[in-house]
Amino acid sequence: MERKSLTAAVSSERIQQDMATLACIGADGQGGVTRLAYSPEHWKARAYIRDRMESAGLQVREDAAGNVMGRWPVGLTGPALAMGSHLDSVPHGGRFDGPVGVVCALEAVRAIQESGFRPPSPLEVIVFAEEEGARLNHPLFGSKAMAGILDPRLLEQMKDRDGVPLARVLEGVGLSQERLSEARRQREEFLAYLEVHIEQGSVLEERNVQIGVVTGIVGITFMEMVITGRADHAGPNPMERRKDALLGAGRIITEIPVLVAQTGSAAARGTVGAIHAHPNTINVVPGRVTLGVDVRHKEKEEIRKLARLIDLKAGDICQKSGLEFLSRVLTEIEPVAMANNIVQAIGETCEEMDITCMQMLSGAGHDTTSMSTLAPVGMIFVPSVEGLSHCPEEFTPLEDIVCGARVLAGTAAGLINNFT
């Protein structure tokens, strides 16, 4: 198998066509997209890629979590080299986070087909559902279902952002919560899993490097904090008699970056991404505020330490302000290491293709996190302009996506020979 013929077979036109079509599904008119998981927009994007897979001769099936899998060559059995990503987005998210990995995976198969290389084991393209967790507050939902690592107790109480129970969300697209466990697959089914993704940071752009070879993914903890005071009229009572839940929340919000800075670690992050005040009316002192807090670190112990620090500080602030404080961990995603031989294979492919690359950590979680429990994994990052992501301004030039698809195709072809 010649890497040169693969490089030539990767089609910039096909990638552009697929990316442009997906960008219009759920387009928000401001350059971004809103494709919440299991929404009509998400399902339309999924149907488009399904159709592209079938046109390329892949055998397509879907599972009980809404993941889509396309396999080639048809009829070839045994463990597969899988590649993929997701098509769901955050509200008003970007056009690249997810679709780049799906389109590169599909293009890698199409390029391998055209190069004349007949792989000794099957290739599989996977489109995972609800990677973002923006709908169910549970990121990696689809890939966790495939890995069999969804917590059944959480599933029973799980609701979407509008309070709709999980069972009804799934029924809305013809899926059934009762059959969710059927999505589970086994280690024996996979040789490896590879994912192309936008960096979502600005390191590659700033250093003018084409490809990031990911060595590990940071761990993430999602916490929910509920601050309860007492709703009251904004006029009559003296200020000092108030139990203002939003004032307590404000103090917590301003304190979190201080605690993150105190860790002294460049890999630590703390974010309050979501806030809901109640009753949320201009002339009423807020009686209750809920905060969604996101804590990240590359070390398992450090993330726990930071989450605990933030939790203690928030509780302390509330106590001093006469407010009640309740918090709970919504999700804990442990840091993940990439397989050494895959890290090495990606680096070698870049070198052979004259593509510049550097090793780096991923600050965001990915479907690769779940897949690491089923297979050796590797990730290929392409640059994000100004490091912007989860917003309409998210951007990656076409030539960088093409570059990602080439490295993915080359790495996949190389690995599948070695594995088999």
Next chain:
Amino acid sequence: MERKSLTAAVSSERIQQDMATLACIGADGQGGVTRLAYSPEHWKARAYIRDRMESAGLQVREDAAGNVMGRWPVGLTGPALAMGSHLDSVPHGGRFDGPVGVVCALEAVRAIQESGFRPPSPLEVIVFAEEEGARLNHPLFGSKAMAGILDPRLLEQMKDRDGVPLARVLEGVGLSQERLSEARRQREEFLAYLEVHIEQGSVLEERNVQIGVVTGIVGITFMEMVITGRADHAGPNPMERRKDALLGAGRIITEIPVLVAQTGSAAARGTVGAIHAHPNTINVVPGRVTLGVDVRHKEKEEIRKLARLIDLKAGDICQKSGLEFLSRVLTEIEPVAMANNIVQAIGETCEEMDITCMQMLSGAGHDTTSMSTLAPVGMIFVPSVEGLSHCPEEFTPLEDIVCGARVLAGTAAGLINNFT
């Protein structure tokens, strides 16, 4: 006319029946009510009182803003002594804010009827619409329409809390924005306006006084602040590169009570009652936050000064945090003085009825504010347990409401004789 016969004619049973019926309309199951203006619940409450008015022989009509007016004796022309309040509520508000004044006004007419006193001028009970401003972000909407002091430029852009244009809100209950100006009434139509209201503070309860004789109403300014940063993924980019709009908002929220305290005035208030973050998802740095800020003071100049101080400080915080800051005044309600002769009449009525009273300021705006441009006005406060208001815990014992109705009936009967 004997005050004693009036005292006896005020019916605790009728007041209890009316208050209990209203409490069930829009009940939130937690002791509170949600009756947003022009909602089906608001309209149902209005229909109940309309029916009670008609049963008591009042001649009822409605105006283009949704205010309801009932007049007695039927056929008697000339300027009226008006009494009233409102039936709309904030979301999850209390059962007493508004209904107490409506029920007391209606009961005052019924008691005067039963006492055998035939007033030389008509009495009028008015139920104002959208006093709270919780639906349209514009408090005193109905009473301002009656006073002819709604700003026509504001009307054109006015939307409700869900973004529905004013015209469609009004159409929903069969009203028309084009006819709104027809709600306007003239000074010649009124002798005076009286309103019973819960104190919404704890002064009367703490001092064990039955009635508050209001001497003035504080001024209120509603401001909207829009803080714009940049939505970004919570993981990859370093914290110091963020433009976190919620962090800026948190700093503003914590600074406002400091600025209020610095005024050194017990009559100053500053509240952030409403917050909306965008995109409001746990793993995205918020790119935009909107705050609803409520500023109050009894002096016209002081409220402007405080609002300006808060605005400047918020702008300063945003500039230092690399955030854009836009603010605008949504509503300015000037402080209002009660008519001296009415303040005196209420005090004398209390004395004659052996009811304890004290003079006080109102920290909240009321329909009386708008009515002060049409007539001499007076307000009668009844105690609020623990000073709680705009929440399900809002409470006033039945005997205190009965006391308010007696003072209202006595004051109205006394004034109408003097005026005529």
